């Protein structure tokens with residue numbers, strides 16, 4: 250039987266009032282799960298509840314092992330170097346009784362390389378662009394070597410190359426290392442490319458969870474966003490792509 254890394258049972262979450270009907274979903278080892286829904290629907294609040302920083306209003310969250318978390322933003326009052334920020338991902342393993350050693354350093358270097366940001370290692374974190382910071386936070390989560398990564402809009406500030414790099418990394422971690430990844434996104438195509446299963450948060454506290462191809466149908470996306478989304482199938486160099494393109498109702502120029 251496949252090992253379940255993360256599962257909720259009748260979970261109610263929110264800031265006083267529940268944002269969603271009782272929620273049941275699960276992410277198995279090596280599975281990627283996307284969370285989509287309109288602004289303010291409760292994606293970040295859900296992630297906060299899963300990682301334990303927002304107490305659940307009801308139901309349970311079951312999680313085996315630690316979680317590597319990538320927040321939407323992170324600010325630091327201190328002028329930490331990028332290397333030090335990523336080294337913070339090792340805090341749980343290093344603990345209070347030892348100093349980071351060469352193994353921790355090499356895990357940090359590997360994480361920086363996986364995100365193509367090794368040249369930024371000595372830069373002050375606060376001097377980076379928004380997209381560069383997002384990559385550093387992803388590297389910090391990788392350095393935790395957790396079996397579950399929870400990523401809040403990990404690609405929202407990234408250019409096309411880096412969007413591809415993060416989606417590739419997510420799939421590689423799941424396939425090659427059996428890591429479970431849960432990520433939020435506003436881009437249905439990102440979910441279609443990378444996620445096995447998708448949780449779609451709908452109006453009136455409703456939700457859908459299941460295989461990405463089934464949940465992200467045109468009608469469901471219309472209901473979630475109030476925007477027409479068309480599935481466009483493209484074959485390029487022998488490979489099939491399924492793009493979910495919003496048909497924005499903008500007056501013609």
Ligand SMILES: Nc1ncnc2c1ncn2[C@@H]1O[C@H](COP(=O)(O)OP(=O)(O)OP(=O)(O)O)[C@@H](O)[C@H]1O
Nearest residue numbers: 263264268286287288289290291292293294295435
């Ligand atoms: N600390 C808080 N205290 C009270 N209400 C909050 C708090 N944080 C968020 N909310 C409210 O909870 C609701 C869900 O917010 P959340 O940030 O989870 O949405 P989201 O789906 O992640 O949105 P977005 O796509 O804009 O990032 C919103 O109505 C928001 O105003």
